[in-house]
Amino acid sequence: MWKLFHQFGSPPHFYRLAGYLIPWFGAAALILILVATYGGLVLAPADYQQGDGFRIIYVHVPSASMSLFAYTLMATAAGIGLIWRIKLAHAVAAAAAPIGASFTFLALATGSIWGKPMWGTWWAWDARLTSELILLFLFLGYMSLRAANDDTGKADRASGLLAVVGVVNVPIIHYSVEWWNSLHQGATIMKLGKPAITGDMLWPLLMMIAGFGCYFATVLMIRTRSQVLQRERNTHWLKEL
Amino acid sequence: MSGPLSGFGVVLARDLRLAFRRPGEMANPLLFFILITAIFPLGLSPEPELLRTVAPGILWGAALLSSLLALDLLFKSDYEDGSLEQLVLSGHSLPVMVLAKTLAHWMVSGLPLVLIAPLLASALYLPAEAWGTLMLGLLLGTPTLSLLGAMGAALTTGLGTGSALLSLLVLPLATPILIFGARGVDLAVQGMDPVGPLYLLAAILFLALSLLPLAIATAVRISLD
Numbered sequence: 086m087w088k089l090f091h092q093f094g095s096p097p098h099f100y101r102l103a104g105y106l107i108p109w110f111g112a113a114a115l116i117l118i119l120v121a122t123y124g125g126l127v128l129a130p131a132d133y134q135q136g137d138g139f140r141i142i143y144v145h146v147p148s149a150s151m152s153l154f155a156y157t158l159m160a161t162a163a164g165i166g167l168i169w170r171i172k173l174a175h176a177v178a179a180a181a182a183p184i185g186a187s188f189t190f191l192a193l194a195t196g197s198i199w200g201k202p203m204w205g206t207w208w209a210w211d212a213r214l215t216s217e218l219i220l221l222f223l224f225l226g227y228m229s230l231r232a233a234n235d236d237t238g239k240a241d242r243a244s245g246l247l248a249v250v251g252v253v254n255v256p257i258i259h260y261s262v263e264w265w266n267s268l269h270q271g272a273t274i275m276k277l278g279k280p281a282i283t284g285d286m287l288w289p290l291l292m293m294i295a296g297f298g299c300y301f302a303t304v305l306m307i308r309t310r311s312q313v314l315q316r317e318r319n320t321h322w323l324k325e326l
Numbered sequence: 327m328s329g330p331l332s333g334f335g336v337v338l339a340r341d342l343r344l345a346f347r348r349p350g351e352m353a354n355p356l357l358f359f360i361l362i363t364a365i366f367p368l369g370l371s372p373e374p375e376l377l378r379t380v381a382p383g384i385l386w387g388a389a390l391l392s393s394l395l396a397l398d399l400l401f402k403s404d405y406e407d408g409s410l411e412q413l414v415l416s417g418h419s420l421p422v423m424v425l426a427k428t429l430a431h432w433m434v435s436g437l438p439l440v441l442i443a444p445l446l447a448s449a450l451y452l453p454a455e456a457w458g459t460l461m462l463g464l465l466l467g468t469p470t471l472s473l474l475g476a477m478g479a480a481l482t483t484g485l486g487t488g489s490a491l492l493s494l495l496v497l498p499l500a501t502p503i504l505i506f507g508a509r510g511v512d513l514a515v516q517g518m519d520p521v522g523p524l525y526l527l528a529a530i531l532f533l534a535l536s537l538l539p540l541a542i543a544t545a546v547r548i549s550l551d
């Protein structure tokens with residue numbers, strides 16, 4: 086177990102493994118997203134209330150769930166890096182932040198485009214919109230703190246600590262904002278029992294989420310690889326490469 | 327004095343004495359608090375009805391911003407003259423030491439806000455029944471703001487980035503305090519029981535008191551590297 090842990094934490098090993106995995110995840114992402122797009126835009130029936138407008142959820146929901154996933158992953162990686170002093174974990178956290186911020190922005194933008202015809206406004210101070218906006222600021226704060234530190238090791242640990250404190254705070258923020266005001270539609274997939282969405286609409290959505298997940302993994306590995314290249318630029322194994 | 331709390335009183339007394347020697351700096355957050363509160367009636371309208379409805383938000387927003395203002399100074403001078411390093415090397419428990427520093431900071435920057443809040447509340451036509459809730463909420467909320475701010479200050483000390491980055495780090499984390507605090511006052515104004523949000527503020531304060539000193543201490547160690 087520990088041997089595996091250390092092996093995975095070693096940059097040369099990760100560099101090779103990621104190089105091998107990237108095409109597979111990239112191909113899976115491409116296929117899943119293409120099929121889900123066809124399923125979502127062509128096969129799924131139009132919503133009886135929202136018409137074709139609902140179809141934006143095929144971008145909105147996956148990016149919103151990826152934004153939360155990216156923050157959790159970033160904070161977990163940062164925590165691992167802080168506790169066991171694994172440099173690769175910090176590289177993963179650093180690589181995840183901009184992707185997570187982009188997903189958050191995409192979720193906000195698509196939500197806003199959807200909100201204009203449905204709610205009649207580009208922006209409403211609704212609970213989930215607001216907590217997504219705060220999440221965006223958490224990502225931006227993490228990235229600015231990282232950018233403000235010149236020394237990579239110090240930047241890693243300072244921004245890592247912020248991410249860990251942030252992840253403890255995220256549920257509190259979420260529930261405080263929820264309690265403050267909510268007009269967002271209830272969750273449709275993660276309900277206990279039967280989902281409140283028809284199967285024709287559901288499978289492309291789940292497939293799209295899986296596709297976004299593969300895409301996230303692909304970009305994360307590419308970005309982590311370039312982080313590794315930058316951080317290990319003076320080492321032996323890189324010169325041999 | 328020995329034990330895990332040794333040094334707590336010493337650091338607290340030292341920071342308070344230093345603060346009282348610079349009364350001008352100490353008064354700044356308070357003046358800022360009054361000024362922000364005064365800006366809103368100028369920008370909105372002097373109508374009592376309107377001011378009464380927005381007063382909880384204005385007072386809590388102003389408290390949040392003024393508690394950010396003084397944070398820059400929390401570790402800066404100690405960092406520059408090396409006494410922060412001495413504190414880390416002293417062998418005392420660093421989380422306890424930073425808790426003492428944060429408490430001193432709260433006593434000079436947070437406590438005055440609590441005490442002056444009723445005066446500003448009356449200027450915004452907030453009914454007197456809500457003053458108690460406002461003060462109690464600020465009493466429970468401002469220490470959390472100081473703790474969160476101290477973590478941000480410890481992370482940005484020595485970076486020379488100014489307070490804009492600090493605000494970006496601390497404000498998103500502080501939103502629950504603002505929501506619960508303002509909502510509590512709101513409930514009191516409407517004649518309802520504000521005890522729910524106050525309990526939540528207290529719960530967050532105890533969570534912050536138990537976890538954030540560790541984070542602040544870690545941040546100080548990172549900054550000194």
